[in-house]
Amino acid sequence: xxxxxxxxxxxxxxxxxxxxxxxxxxxxxxxxxxxxxxxxxxxxxxxxxxxxxxxxxxxxxxxxxxxxxxxxxxxxxxxxxxxxxxxxxxxxxxxxxxxxxxxxxxxxxxxxxxxxxxxxxxxxxxxxxxxxxxxxxxxxxxxxxxxxxxxxxxxxxxxxxxxxxxxxxxxxxxxxxxxxxxxxxxxxxxxxxxxxxxx
Numbered sequence: 001x002x003x004x005x006x007x008x009x010x011x012x013x014x015x016x017x018x019x020x021x022x023x024x025x026x027x028x029x030x031x032x033x034x035x036x037x038x039x040x041x042x043x044x045x046x047x048x049x050x051x052x053x054x055x056x057x058x059x060x061x062x063x064x065x066x067x068x069x070x071x072x073x074x075x076x077x078x079x080x081x082x083x084x085x086x087x088x089x090x091x092x093x094x095x096x097x098x099x100x101x102x103x104x105x106x107x108x109x110x111x112x113x114x115x116x117x118x119x120x121x122x123x124x125x126x127x128x129x130x131x132x133x134x135x136x137x138x139x140x141x142x143x144x145x146x147x148x149x150x151x152x153x154x155x156x157x158x159x160x161x162x163x164x165x166x167x168x169x170x171x172x173x174x175x176x177x178x179x180x181x182x183x184x185x186x187x188x189x190x191x192x193x194x195x196x197x198x199x
Contacts, residue, residue, distance in 0.1 A: 002132055004069055006030035006195045012062035012072035014043055021178070022071065025187055029194045041065050051075065051088060051123035052135050059127035067129050071190075075122040075182060077156045079107060079144065081114035090155065101148075104159050108146045116144040120160065120182040124190055134193055138185030153177060 006029070011022050014037040023033040036043070044061040046054045051074045058072035076090030086093040086107065093103040119141045127133045141163050148158030150170030157177070158170030169177050178184055 001192065002128070002134060003193050004029075004031065004126065004195055008032045008034060008068050010039065010041075010062045010066045010068050010070035011035045012041075012058040012070045013037070018073065021183070022073075026071075026194070031195070036062050036066075036070075039066055046074070046088070049088065051121050052125070052137060054088060055123040055125035056127065056133050056135060059125040059133065060131065063127040063129045064131075069126060069128050071124060071126050073122055073124050073183070073186070075120065077107075077118055077120055077160070079111065079116075079118045081116070082107070082110055085110075094155075100155050104148055104156055107144065107156070107159070111144070118142060118144050118160065120156075122182040122186040124186045126190070126193055136186050136189035138182045138187070138189065140180075140182045140185065 009026060009031045011019055011033050013019065013035060019033065019035045026033050041062055044057055046057065048054045048057050054074040055072045059070045062070035062072065074088065076087055078084045078087050093106055094100045095102055119139055121137065121139050123135060123137045125133055125135045143161045144159050145161050145168060146159060148170060149168045150158050152172060152174065153169045158168055161168050
């Protein structure tokens with residue numbers, strides 16, 4: 001396992017929300033986060049068939065183009081009765097306008113009377129300019145509710161009820177959701193790759 005050194009790290013995303021979330025995690029480790037968008041790097045086509053594959057593709061593209069280590073995530077909702085859909089196409093189900101009300105309605109319509117169990121996955125990949133990669137993956141299981149509940153979060157959050165919870169992700173405060181979700185669980189594994197914190 002290769003650990004990161006203190007210094008600059010490219011976040012392979014053009015999503016400002018992900019930049020803020022990852023920066024909060026990584027800055028205390030002595031890592032200066034800069035996004036692919038800030039560097040003017042292009043967004044690669046996500047041509048892989050798994051979350052891990054797409055995270056690796058994005059991280060390698062950013063590391064190669066920038067000459068710096070890079071981190072990328074790929075995440076989505078997997079509905080068991082829909083054979084894992086929308087899965088890696090979770091964002092695409094929202095259409096070009098990124099309208100997740102449309103995406104949630106599609107999930108609900110396609111489910112009909114089928115069982116409503118589902119899980120969220122987050123794959124994180126750290127890549128170096130020499131092509132080396134390290135990948136971790138976090139998962140949370142739950143049930144889909146209808147109609148959606150709550151206006152917090154993003155994506156499919158208002159219809160996802162994590163096992164053991166009474167509130168959907170859409171009803172939770174940001175801090176409560178981020179304390180234990182698929183991304184938090186992946187981040188916890190990522191800690192093994194991070195520089196030791198200097199006290």
